[in-house]
Amino acid sequence: MEEIIKKREVPPLPEDIKIQMVSRGALPSQTIKDISVSGVKEIIEKIRSGKYLSVMMAPDEDNEEGYLMMESSPDLIFLQIWDSETDTAWACFNPELLDSDEEAPIEPSDGQSVFPLKCTMRDRALAAKCVEWYAHTCEPYPGMDWLKETAE
Numbered sequence: 001m002e003e004i005i006k007k008r009e010v011p012p013l014p015e016d017i018k019i020q021m022v023s024r025g026a027l028p029s030q031t032i033k034d035i036s037v038s039g040v041k042e043i044i045e046k047i048r049s050g051k052y053l054s055v056m057m058a059p060d061e062d063n064e065e066g067y068l069m070m071e072s073s074p075d076l077i078f079l080q081i082w083d084s085e086t087d088t089a090w091a092c093f094n095p096e097l098l099d100s101d102e103e104a105p106i107e108p109s110d111g112q113s114v115f116p117l118k119c120t121m122r123d124r125a126l127a128a129k130c131v132e133w134y135a136h137t138c139e140p141y142p143g144m145d146w147l148k149e150t151a152e
Helices: 037-049 124-137
Strands: 002-005 021-023 054-058 066-072 077-083 088-091 146-150
Touching: 037 124, 054 124, 066 124, 077 124
Parallel strands: none
Antiparallel strands: 002 146, 021 054, 054 066, 066 077, 077 088, 088 146
């Protein structure tokens, strides 16, 4: 079942980093070793500036508990969070494209994934905030509307 979760007030960002794994793509060689507070700040700046087009984060090293995935082109961003415990996915979305079945023209880091155009956005600064929030909380950023999908 799909539902839109509206943005709400954003509490202060916690100081601790909760993720245990981060990479700038799907390949093992793309793992980022520094997941300290300063390392995460550097990742966020590279997302904001467009230097990182792909980022994967997870609360555990094997992505079994869930993950955040960001894949992008120079102008479109696909951002999704998956929680394995609740089998729930949250994705960014374009309200004008919710009825679209088109694929987004984004080159995936794994070379095979396909992203729905309706689940894209163009705001790189907002995407960076979402990634930063996830690194600190392992939860969707409350300052953005999300398309939430749960198993029926």
